[in-house]
Amino acid sequence: MLPLVLRRLVSAIPTLFIVATLSFVLMRLVPGGPFDREKKLPPAIQANVERKYHLDEPVWKQYLLYMGSLARGDFGPSYKYLGRSVNDILREAFPVSLQLGLFSLVLSVLCGVGTGIVSAWRPGSWLDRGGGLFSVLGFSLPTFVLGSLLVFSLADSLHFFPPALWEGWRFTVLPVVTLSFAPAAFLARLCRASLLEVMEKDFVRTARAKGLRESRVILRHALKNALTPVVSVVGPLTAGLVTGSFVVETIFSLPGMGKHFVTAVTNRDYPLIMGVTLMYTVLIILANMIVDLLYGILDPRVRVE
Secondary structure, eight states: OHHHHHHHHHHHHHHHHHHHHHHHHHHHHSSSOTTOOSSOOOHHHHHHHHHHTTTTSOHHHHHHHHHHHHHTTOOOBOSSSTTOBHHHHHHHHHHHHHHHHHHHHHHHHHHHHHHHHHHHHSTTSHHHHHHHHHHHHHHHSOHHHHHHHHIIIIIIISOSSOSSOOSSHHHHHHHHHHHHHHHHHHHHHHHHHHHHHHTTSHHHHHHHHTTOOHHHIIIIIIHHHHHHHHHHHHHHHHHHHHHOOHHHHHHTTOOOHHHHHHHHHHTTOHHHHHHHHHHHHHHHHHHHHHHHHHHHHHOHHHHHO
16 A cells, blocks of 8 residues: 555646646636725835735746745745744634534534445345435535524524534534535445445345345445445545535635635635635645545555456
């Protein structure tokens, strides 16, 4: 496994380079600039601001300056939050998004895989129909609707949980449930379909022929093989959840990365946009590497190959 990890880490360097370059170029191709307002700044102030952030330099020189700072781990200053660097903003926002994303991921996997197993265990039963209803609701119910309903019912009406902020475990319940509902529904359908397919394999028939209980056949023999497609989607799902959801963070007033990213796009805050984009890329790379390692654990043939 160690050579695989090293190869992935080495191959991540050109990937990050390409993403950083494309992000830089796309930001410069967008019409307008970060300090263009409906109310124009005086020419002298505009020139001073552009000189401070090297925006008066040629594009190729701006690119070299940015890549040089990036090589040192410096994402540069934020254009919107004056006096603050992108590193400081990410250092404050990333832990919130990380906790929210990891809690949501755990809940999504537990509920999704559990529902998929129960549905595949008794196909056509009321348990399967209940799992199907859960999946339909997860696919059809928008996140902002679910979050608003949870705030209205469990926070405003029943006062079980606080409606906003991020100041303790009770504050995490509603946003985690809101963010994990749709991924759990998707994982439930995927796990059910994969498990039903594996249940038709010859080795499962052999296990049944030996007189093993159905629960043991599913959990001991079929589930491990059925989890491979589930693990495939958990990688990008992890990066998406950890990076944060703007809708969830807005509803519950969470100071996470998603909110900063959308605000940065609106304000043309180039360094913050590229910083969040590169952070998302790193998470994708790490998540996919972990998925490859899990493949080797679930399927011995992958380790042999």
